[in-house]
Amino acid sequence: MRPGLINDRPADLLDELLAPLRLEGVFVSHWEARAPWGLRGDRERNAILHYVRSGECAITMPGTSEPVMLGAGELAVFPHGTAHELADRPGRATTPLDLMLPGRPAGGTTEVRVDGPGRMTDLLCGGLHYDAAAMSPLYRSLPEIIVLDRTVLAAEPLLSGTLEGLTPRCGGLAALRAFELVFVLALRAALDRLGGMPPALRDPAIGRALLVIQTRYAEPWTLESLAREARMSRSAFAATFTRLVGEAPARHLAGRRMREAARLLGETATPLAAIPERIGYRSSVGLHLAFRRHYGVPPGEYRRARHQAASRGSRGGIAEPVTD
Incomplete structure (x- = not known):
């Protein structure tokens, strides 16, 4: 691949497609959940990131039969805030996210513990609020979910390093900038390496x-x-x-x-x-x-x-x- 090009497309085109999506704030939540546990989130008007620090979880989306398993050191991105369930294993009973974390305003940070007898999952989540008025049609063509496994992240040292540097208690402008960087780098990695480039x-x-x-x-x-x-x-x-x-x-x-x-x-x-x-x-x-x-x-x-x-x-x- 030649320098400055991504899938033989000019890198600045991708810059222009992502730049208008002005991020305005991020809500950060840190979960330490011991099985059994399950959450159900409705569609949100912001992008969502889930990064598993340790353990694993299952992601299930409406209308899909196969869950997505996310292991330690792996990242899931929902560019459009698509509704989904998150649990320690597929088929687990779920609790509405709004009951556990009502509101979730941009700029907020919270930590949640779910007690149980089973294995713990350490999960860092970010809800990235953006200006929907600036969203381009090509951004809308991105898939509902993008998963970057350990192999992909290992090939993206800046992205993996930024993820490793995220701390559960980060908030304010520092959190916005950190999650913004993760968001943009994750989309670039997906477009470059996962065949997720819009036609x-x-x-x-x-x-x-x-x-x-x-x-x-x-x-x-x-x-x-x-x-x-x-x-x-x-x-x-x-x-x-x-x-x-x-x-x-x-x-x-x-x-x-x-x-x-x-x-x-x-x-x-x-x-x-x-x-x-x-x-x-x-x-x-x-x-x-x-x-x-x-x-x-x-x-x-x-x-x-x-x-x-x-x-x-x-x-x-x-x-x-x-x-x-």
Whole structure:
């Protein structure tokens, strides 16, 4: 594999796909559970990490018959916070997680002990809260669960070293940065080594188009110019892109521009009048209409809601993309 490439795709494309997913906080829980034990968690609006420090556990997901066994030194990642059960063995009766750990606010840390006569599992869990409004369609195409066993982790010294350095009592900004690093490195390892690369990134032509959309979104792209970038005919490019990415090129470009507009509105003091040119729109009217169609609120209202939420220390009331 050549330097700077992952599965022959530019590494900076993966950077651009992961970077918009702005992590805003992490809830850390440390479990020392002796068998018998079992937990049942509903779907959450954040990513979830489970790292087994010692012992083992079984992961069961709704609609699947085969449990996933996680042993000492192994990591499971749920990019979308998928509902699942966690127990000392498959088939164990489970207790709702909300009864044991209600709320689980970002920035919190807790330790839980479950007493029993059996073998102990030492488990470190992180719930990573992210800005769903910034999530790209390609991130949504990641699998429900990613498991990195000891063999994969052994080949990723930075990831394995970071995992070993996690402490049960870590909290605050240090915890966020540590779990953020684990999260990103785990996704990279999965994309690189486990065949988890979304089909769109495995296609060289569509990958070229995705890269310019992610990094050069302010340019006046058309279907024809994107097809030329991909070195395909217009019709073949449109059909292949839609099939692999899950939406048409124009919609994907508009979504990228809207995510950047939301970032500028929520995180910078860039004047509203200057944003259209920054993201590839010719007029404030065009941005206003597109932004309202995407988020359900006009840009000015979105900015006010972000600032009010920031002053309260929460994201309550902030618009997310309107889905069809």
